[in-house]
Amino acid sequence: MLFDDEALDGSLPVTVSVLVPVAVDEAYSYRVPAGMRVCPGSIVRVPLGPREVIGVVRDIEEGATVARGRLKDILHVYDDVPPLKADLMLFLDWVANWTLSPPGMVARMVLRSEEALEPEAPLPGVRKVEGAEIERITKARARVLEFVEDGFAWTKSGLAGAAGVSPSVVDGLISHGVLEVVSMPASPPPPAPEPDREGPSLTPAQEAAVDSLRAAIGKGFSVFLIDGVTGSGKTEVYFEAVAEAIRQGRQVLLLLPEISLTSQFLDRFETRFGARPAEWHSDVPPKKRARVWRGAASGDVKVVVGARSALFLPFMDLGLIVVDEEHDTAYKQEDRVSYNARDMAVVRGKISGFTVALASATPSVESQVNALQGRYTRLELPERASGAALPDIIPIDMRTEGPERGRWLAPKLVEALAETVSDGAQALLFLNRRGYAPLTLCRTCGHRFQCPNCSTWLVEHRFRGRLQCHHCGYSEPVPNACPSCGNADTLVACGPGVERIAEEIADILPDAHTLVLSSDLPGGPDRLKREMKVIAEGGADIVIGTQLVAKGHNFPLMRLVGVVDADLGLAHGDPRAGERTFQIISQVTGRAGRIAGQGRGFLQTYAPEHPVIEALLANDRDAFYKSEIEARRASGLPPFGRLAALIFSGADRNQTADFARAVVRAAPHDQSVTLLGPAEAALSLVRGRHRFRALVMAPRAFDLQAYLRQWLKVAPKPRASLRLQVDVDPQSFL
C-alpha cells in the first residue's frame, strides 16, 4: 500500500496524517514531496514549529484538513527500518484511547531510540593483506599474525586482546602494510536462544501447566495466569512456553518489574537457553538500545527481557508475552502516558493474536477475577518445586502477648530469633517503614513535627540526624528544643521504623550480626547489591528490612521471618490496602525455609480477626481471594467497578482546590465523584505543585472512558497555572 504524489492524478499533492510527539488530540497533516514514498506506519522526520521531530505516518488523507498554506513537507523517511506494522499502529491507538493520552505521545514511546532509525555505523576492522610478509618478526607480531591467518577481519582492540598484546603492536603491523583497515559489518545478529537444550526436570504440576501453555502458543489470542506459591517454579514453566514460541520461529517478550532482578534472571535464562536474551530498560546505554530496537524490528532478536517500556518495541513477529510478578505496581507508569504494562500486554496480545502469560505467587485480584470468569486460564502450582513445605505461620496477638512499653518485638518472637541465630540460620524482620520513628512529638506541649508542604508527619532518621518527609523529600535537622514551646529534651519518638528495630536487636541480641536493608541505604543500588550477596552467603544473622526484602533475591539460609507490624498498610483508605498487605506479607514469609529447613513466619498483629490477617495466618490464599472479591463486589470497586482519578495540580493550593471543585460541579453524575484534598489523598507536593484528586467511579471500564471524555469537554478551562491530569488506569488508585 504505497503511494506518492504520482499515485493520484497529480492535481492535488498527497497529504498524510502524522502522529507527532506533542500533546494534541489529532495527528497533523503533512505533504508528501514528489518522489517520496511513505505508507501508514512509516517513520518520518517532519518540521514542527521551529524544530524537527520524528513522527509516524498514521494514514493517507483524502482532502486537506488544514489550510493549504500551512501544510509543510515531510523532510525524510527513515527507510532503513521497517514501517510500524498495522497491528502495532492499532495498539498505539487503543492505548491512547484507553489512557486518554494524545496518540502522538503514545507513538513517541515506540520511537524512543533515535539512534535505532539510522543503520549502525560500520566498525573499523583490520585484516591481513593477502601475501604480505613482514621483514622484522617479533614474538608479539607472530602471535597477532596467528589470529589473522584465516583472513577474517577483527576489531583492533579485539585482536590485540585475543593475541594478548598491546594495541600498538597492531598499529605497527598496519603501518608496515601487513594488516589493512577495512570496514566491518556492525554487530552481527546475537546468538539465538536454543529452545531444545535440556531443561530442568519438572514436577507433575509444572508439566501439566507447560502442556496447557504449549498447546495454546501459536493458536491465536489466549491469556494464562500462572498462579504458583513462592518457590513453585513458575519461571521453569514459562521458560518452556518461551521455548515453544522460539521453536515456532516467533519472538518473545519477557516483562519484569524490577531492573535489579535482571542480572540474576539473565543467568537463569542463559543456563536454560544457552544464550543471553536482549535487555531493554532505562539503564541500557543508547547504542545497545538501538541494537535491541533494530533487532526486534528485523526479527534478529528472538527474546527481549525488559521493563514495562519494552512493551512498545516494534517486534516483527511477536508470539508470546510473559509478565512475571504480574501484581507488581512497577508495571504501572504514573507520569506522562499513564498505563499499566500488564494490562496493555494483554491488549497487545488480543490485537495481534498471540498468547500472554501472567505469572505471580500472589496474583492481583483483577487477574484472579478474570480467571474465575473464564477470560484467563488459570494454571495452579500449589507446591514448592523443591518439595520443601511452606513455612508455618504463627500469630502473635499484640493485645495479649505483646512486648513491654518501649519495645516492639514480642517475647515469643525474640525467643524464636535467639533460637534461629544460635542454630546458625538466618532470620528476617520485616517492617515497611524507613527511618527510626514515624512521628516525633513534644511531651510538654504536644507539638507534632509536620511537613510544611504536605500534611504528613516528619519521619525521624536518627542515623542521619534529620527529620524527613517521605512524600516530597523535605528534611530538617532534629532540633534540641521544641520549636513550639521552647523546652529542651522534651521530644519523644513515637512508633518504630527499621532503625529502631535494629537498636532493639542490638540491645537484646548484642552478639547477632545485624543488617538493615532499606531503599534509602547510603551507598545506593551498588551497595544494596553487595549487601544482598553478603546475606545470601551467610554474612548476617538478622536482616531487618523494608518492602525491598519482599522482592526477588533468594536468601537460601533464611529460616525465620518476623513481621513486626502485620496491620500496617491496612489502615489507610486505599481500596487496595488489603490486597497489597496480603501480597507483601505472603512474599516476605515465603522467604522462610525454602532451603534452610522448615521455616516459620511470625505475624505480630492487633487485629487477628481481620480477614486479610486471618487468611495469612491460616496460610489460606483461597480464603483471602474469596473475601477480597466479595468485598470488592459489594462496594463496586475494581475489578467490578472502575475507578479513575482526575489529578489537579497547580502552584497555588486554594486556587487548585477551587478549580477542582468547579470541575466536579460540572460533572454529569455528581453522586459518583469524590473530591480528595491533599491530606485525604496522601499526596500533596509533586515537583512543587499541589495536587488534588477527584475520584470517579463507574460500573464498567468503558463507561468510565466515555464519562471522563464528556466531563473534560464540559469542565471549565484551567486558568493560570492549573493543570489537569487524567488517570484512568484500572490499577491505579492513590
Add this chain to the structure above:
DNA sequence: GTACGAAATGGC
C-alpha cells in the same frame, strides 16, 4: 513536549 512572545517579577 518544547519554543516562542508576552507578562510579570526583581534588582539597581
Add this chain to the structure above:
DNA sequence: CCATTTCGTACC
C-alpha cells in the same frame, strides 16, 4: 528601567 524568570499558547 532593563534583565531575567514565569506563563500561556501554538505547533500541521
